[in-house]
Amino acid sequence: xxxxxxxxxxxxxxxxxxxxxxxxxxxxxxxxxxxxxxxxxxxxxxxxxxxxxxxxxxxxxxxxxxxxxxxxxxxxxxxxxxxxxxxxxxxxxxxxxxxxxxxxxxxxxxxxxxxxxxxxxxxxxxxxxxxxxxxxxxxxxxxxxxxxxxxxxxxxxxxxxxxxxxxxxxxxxxxxxxxxxxxxxxxxxxxxxxxxxxxxxxx
Amino acid sequence: xxxxxxxxxxxxxxxxxxxxxxxxxxxxxxxxxxxxxxxxxxxxxxxxxxxxxxxxxxxxxxxxxxxxxxxxxxxxxxxxxxxxxxxxxxxxxxxxxxxxxxxxxxxxxxxxxxxxxxxxxxxxxxxxxxxxxxxxxxxxxxxxxxxxxxxxxxxxxxxxxxxxxxxxxxxxxxxxxxxxxxxxxxxxxxxxxxxxxxxxxxx
Numbered sequence: 001x002x003x004x005x006x007x008x009x010x011x012x013x014x015x016x017x018x019x020x021x022x023x024x025x026x027x028x029x030x031x032x033x034x035x036x037x038x039x040x041x042x043x044x045x046x047x048x049x050x051x052x053x054x055x056x057x058x059x060x061x062x063x064x065x066x067x068x069x070x071x072x073x074x075x076x077x078x079x080x081x082x083x084x085x086x087x088x089x090x091x092x093x094x095x096x097x098x099x100x101x102x103x104x105x106x107x108x109x110x111x112x113x114x115x116x117x118x119x120x121x122x123x124x125x126x127x128x129x130x131x132x133x134x135x136x137x138x139x140x141x142x143x144x145x146x147x148x149x150x151x152x153x154x155x156x157x158x159x160x161x162x163x164x165x166x167x168x169x170x171x172x173x174x175x176x177x178x179x180x181x182x183x184x185x186x187x188x189x190x191x192x193x194x195x196x197x198x199x200x201x202x203x
Numbered sequence: 204x205x206x207x208x209x210x211x212x213x214x215x216x217x218x219x220x221x222x223x224x225x226x227x228x229x230x231x232x233x234x235x236x237x238x239x240x241x242x243x244x245x246x247x248x249x250x251x252x253x254x255x256x257x258x259x260x261x262x263x264x265x266x267x268x269x270x271x272x273x274x275x276x277x278x279x280x281x282x283x284x285x286x287x288x289x290x291x292x293x294x295x296x297x298x299x300x301x302x303x304x305x306x307x308x309x310x311x312x313x314x315x316x317x318x319x320x321x322x323x324x325x326x327x328x329x330x331x332x333x334x335x336x337x338x339x340x341x342x343x344x345x346x347x348x349x350x351x352x353x354x355x356x357x358x359x360x361x362x363x364x365x366x367x368x369x370x371x372x373x374x375x376x377x378x379x380x381x382x383x384x385x386x387x388x389x390x391x392x393x394x395x396x397x398x399x400x401x402x403x404x405x406x
Contacts, residue, residue, distance in 0.1 A: 121391075122393070124400060127403065128403065128404070154404050157400060157403075157404050158401075158404070160393060160397055160400060161393065161397060163393050164392070164393055165388065165391040165392060165393060166391055166392075166393050166396045166397070166400065167391055177387070178387060178388075178391055180384070181383070181384035181385075181387035181388050181391075182384075182387075182388040182391060184380070184381060184384035184385075184388070185368065185381075185384050185385040185387070185388035185389070186388070188324075188368040188369055188370055188381055188384075188385060189367070189368060189369075190325070190363060190364065190366050190367055190368060190369050193369045194363055194364060194369070197327060197360060197363060197369065198361075200330065200331065200360075201331065201357050201360050201361070
């Protein structure tokens with residue numbers, strides 16, 4: 001059945017929960033979901049490709065995008081900008097395809113202001129202890145920085161209320177299956193289908 | 204994660220759409236869904252077992268159940284009563300297990316009055332022509348009766364608006380997968396999980 005509009009799916013959650021890993025695993029599944037690519041001013045790491053991992057921009061280019069309302073959401077971390085280009089997302093859902101954004105909690109709340117009809121998924125660690133283990137496991141951060149990340153994570157979990165779904169990331173493939181199920185279920189929502197079926201009856 | 208309450212899932216749709224076939228196929232999958240058994244006053248057919256296919260009741264027993272509010276929904280078709288015993292459904296969801304009812308459209312709307320928080324799924328034929336083919340395929344009904352069933356089906360499709368989800372029964376296993384996805388997604392709904400996670404943060 002032809003669809004008028006695709007779903008905007010937002011996958012978010014506290015830093016360290018494994019958003020990138022889950023989204024990467026989802027991409028290996030045969031779904032019809034399209035993936036939004038973020039823009040950033042940080043330098044490409046070895047192997048990263050412009051337009052695949054990120055759209056790499058200069059500070060001037062990025063600020064121009066902000067000024068011209070070309071970003072659905074953006075934030076500055078440390079000294080670099082990160083954001084979601086608006087056009088790709090809007091064109092993809094307008095053409096009837098589902099699109100997923102993998103973004104930080106603050107960015108997700110910005111997107112919700114523009115797209116309240118989006119599907120907002122909060123990725124949750126099995127426990128706070130496990131979240132700490134995952135952040136420590138990266139081995140890149142001092143104890144103070146880890147403590148500060150944990151405080152932010154707790155605040156972000158309080159924002160769960162703004163989301164539609166909570167997916168526990170106990171195991172990556174299990175989390176992926178839950179996200180796929182959410183997308184399937186959302187595409188079966190009565191609100192999204194009823195007009196087409198009313199046409200069917202009137203034929 | 205322990206759950207307080209299970210889901211009440213109601214699978215309904217026009218006569219001939221294949222509710223029984225889809226529900227039978229779902230039972231062969233390894234889900235944790237429990238199945239409600241209807242009560243009826245019709246005679247058992249060969250091979251049907253009391254308490255498995257139906258609870259077989261006398262007319263007096265059934266009317267006693269109606270009077271004592273022991274049925275979530277009931278209806279009379281031709282000369283026989285059909286209904287859903289209340290206790291099994293209430294005890295199953297109270298114990299944290301999901302339960303599915305496979306019932307007619309009018310019965311589903313009765314259940315919705317008692318359980319507005321239920322998950323109401325409307326099983327839809329791919330087209331009205333296909334629905335007619337399926338009813339004709341049974342080879343048990345006259346043209347007049349088929350026409351009358353089609354009129355009822357159209358009226359029932361108008362009631363789709365009262366449901367949460369619409370699942371197309373184009374192919375039985377595809378419909379089963381959609382229903383399983385809906386159950387998974389509903390179990391990830393924020394409203395059902397937020398209290399547990401708030402406890403997690405406060406630990």
